[in-house]
Amino acid sequence: MSVDSSRRIIVLRHAKADWPSVPDHERPLADRGRKDAPVAGRWLAGTGIIPDLALCSTAERTRETWKLFAHELPSRPRTVYEDRLYEAAPGQLIEVLQEVPEEVRTVLLVGHNPGVQGLTEVLSGGFEADTLPRLRSTGFPTAAVAVLTADGPWKALEPGAGHLTTFYTPKD
Helix, strand or coil, rough: CHHHHEEEEEECCCCCCCCCCCHHCCCCEEEHHHHHHHHHHHHHHHCCCCCCEEEEEEEEHHHHHHHHHHHHCCCEEEEEEEEECCCCCCHHHHHHHHHCCCCCCCCEEECCCHHHHHHHHHHEEEEEECHHHHHHHCCCCCCCCEEEEEEEEEHCCCCEEEEEEEEEEECC
């Protein structure tokens, strides 16, 4: 594949959520989550990797995470709030990514575990240094960010097609 067909996928797990007596979909961030989300956003901004499009679960904790995270980026990408990302399995997340418009080179997905960890593992046909072993040993903590590259069109995205280049947690 040519360099022009290279795509980047940024996977962000929502920051630490609180457990008030509300339906799961309406759970807000905890104080720690409100601190960690901007830290993760500053980290991504510092890498120079800026998404063209953000796909965010409609859950309160993901929307709040995205708002705090995006505030740290040099420019806010177009954002689509997507019901299908809530409680989605890796295969469902891949289906959503396959619908990304071809002009988008870098997409950021804000979602939930275990789906985001599963997605990252399933897509990672290759990886840099200790990124994948570390993810597998630590799990995918709240406010963690994985960055993958993949060649080809979005509609051809499939398991093993990605390369995990970076795995960051606010505790790094």
